[in-house]
Amino acid sequence: MAAMLTLEEAQERLLALAPIGETERIVTDKIADSRYLAEDLQALRTQPSADLSAMDGYAICGEGPWLKVGESRAGTPFSGALEPGQCTRISTGAHMPNGSDRVLIQENACLNADLVHLAESETLPEAQRHVRSRGFDFAEGDRLLTAGTSLGPAQLALALASGHGKLPVRALPRVAVLDSGDELVRDPLECGPDQIPASNGAMIGAMLRPLVGEVARLGPVPDDKAALAEALAQAENCDILITSGGASVGDHDLVRQALKDWGADLAFWKVAIKPGKPLMVATRGKQVIVGLPGNPVSSFVTCFLFALPLVRAALGAANPLPPVQHLSAGENLPEVGSRREFLRGISDGAHVRRAASQDSSALLALASANCLIERPACSAAVSNGEQVAVYNLQNG
Numbered sequence: 001m002a003a004m005l006t007l008e009e010a011q012e013r014l015l016a017l018a019p020i021g022e023t024e025r026i027v028t029d030k031i032a033d034s035r036y037l038a039e040d041l042q043a044l045r046t047q048p049s050a051d052l053s054a055m056d057g058y059a060i061c062g063e064g065p066w067l068k069v070g071e072s073r074a075g076t077p078f079s080g081a082l083e084p085g086q087c088t089r090i091s092t093g094a095h096m097p098n099g100s101d102r103v104l105i106q107e108n109a110c111l112n113a114d115l116v117h118l119a120e121s122e123t124l125p126e127a128q129r130h131v132r133s134r135g136f137d138f139a140e141g142d143r144l145l146t147a148g149t150s151l152g153p154a155q156l157a158l159a160l161a162s163g164h165g166k167l168p169v170r171a172l173p174r175v176a177v178l179d180s181g182d183e184l185v186r187d188p189l190e191c192g193p194d195q196i197p198a199s200n201g202a203m204i205g206a207m208l209r210p211l212v213g214e215v216a217r218l219g220p221v222p223d224d225k226a227a228l229a230e231a232l233a234q235a236e237n238c239d240i241l242i243t244s245g246g247a248s249v250g251d252h253d254l255v256r257q258a259l260k261d262w263g264a265d266l267a268f269w270k271v272a273i274k275p276g277k278p279l280m281v282a283t284r285g286k287q288v289i290v291g292l293p294g295n296p297v298s299s300f301v302t303c304f305l306f307a308l309p310l311v312r313a314a315l316g317a318a319n320p321l322p323p324v325q326h327l328s329a330g331e332n333l334p335e336v337g338s339r340r341e342f343l344r345g346i347s348d349g350a351h352v353r354r355a356a357s358q359d360s361s362a363l364l365a366l367a368s369a370n371c372l373i374e375r376p377a378c379s380a381a382v383s384n385g386e387q388v389a390v391y392n393l394q395n396g
């Protein structure tokens with residue numbers, strides 16, 4: 001039997017297949033989370049475009065007292081130039097008037113008619129006090145963000161502030177989810193005694209939707225060649241197909257054969273992880289198929305470790321893999337066998353414990369978990385207080 005791939009090998013091989021979308025330009029204001037810059041971003045303007053006041057008060061020239069000769073407001077600068085002994089009223093974000101290089105905040109000033117004095121025991125502010133100098137944030141032509149950066153609210157604000165009303169991003173991949181099994185029914189209310197509700201399709205759809213919006217649901221499909229072929233025909237135009245179930249070695253695990261009959265080529269099958277060993281990856285032209293194992297927790301974990309990174313890579317993410325952090329084990333953890341383990345964990349932000357059940361069908365334990373604890377293959381037991389690697393889950 002061929003040796004199973006390690007997690008890293010399998011992720012690397014899968015991500016190399018990512019069907020990266022064409023570049024399209026989208027109105028910056030309309031970009032939702034989970035989009036990534038398709039090109040480096042250069043500033044089209046300088047920010048601030050002039051020296052600005054950082055506080056409300058008086059822009060002063062020379063030593064006080066100062067005669068107030070006008071006002072500089074954000075959006076309406078003072079048009080003249082100050083002479084020593086003069087000041088203007090100034091608001092936060094307003095241009096510094098010519099002749100002034102510092103601001104006396106209003107809390108430290110006394111106003112008598114139009115004459116401004118230092119308040120008692122205050123000293124003259126030093127040069128540049130409360131002034132934001134032109135271009136200190138960024139200057140026209142600066143490279144602000146690199147291709148592959150995730151466009152969160154702060155990056156969108158930066159893009160707008162630097163003059164970009166539209167941004168280059170990758171087209172969303174078209175994603176379909178196909179779950180299969182004779183025992184599955186779509187409507188839980190119609191579930192017979194020998195059946196179970198098909199929860200994986202909805203779960204995987206919900207995991208992918210924040211990344212791609214619409215996800216086509218093609219299941220549940222019975223363990224039947226013709227039914228699988230019919231469902232696969234509906235996946236003709238998708239870029240990424242996620243299947244769930246039928247990935248193992250049983251007589252009714254038909255997905256691999258059905259994919260082959262559809263014209264797909266197996267890229268690899270089986271990864272040394274627990275849960276999720278029977279993970280399967282295939283391609284059909286530029287289409288990528290990720291076959292997740294049917295056990296619900298195995299489907300969740302492999303979707304998290306493979307399908308979501310693949311979609312992020314297709315969206316152009318520079319770092320498509322989930323970030324890992326290290327926390328203290330809040331209990332002893334047992335030694336690990338030959339497959340790397342992903343334990344469903346409950347973290348309080350500092351310590352992490354295992355959820356009540358580690359069975360790969362245990363949905364109640366999965367729903368109570370907020371992280372996965374990663375345990376290396378063939379590793380010794382961990383004692384309470386030792387560091388362990390943890391992936392945060394957006395779960396609940």
Ligand SMILES: Nc1nc2c(c(=O)[nH]1)N[C@H]1C(S)=C(S)[C@@H](COP(=O)(O)OP(=O)(O)OC[C@H]3O[C@@H](n4cnc5c(N)ncnc54)[C@H](O)[C@@H]3O)O[C@H]1N2
Nearest residue numbers: 179181198199200201245246247248253277293294295298
């Ligand atoms: N002899 C062996 N048996 C199994 C092996 C093995 O190596 N040798 N691997 C086991 C492992 S590990 C896993 S994981 C499972 C995965 O099998 P499949 O991908 O073929 O999944 P199914 O057999 O179709 O289903 C497994 C389990 O999950 C339930 N299921 C399936 N789809 C859904 C769905 N859409 N919603 C809810 N629940 C679903 C299904 O009813 C089964 O209980 O194989 C082991 N066996």
Ligand code: MOO
Nearest residue numbers: 275276277298360
């Ligand atoms: O690897 Mo399976 O995914 O143990 O349940």
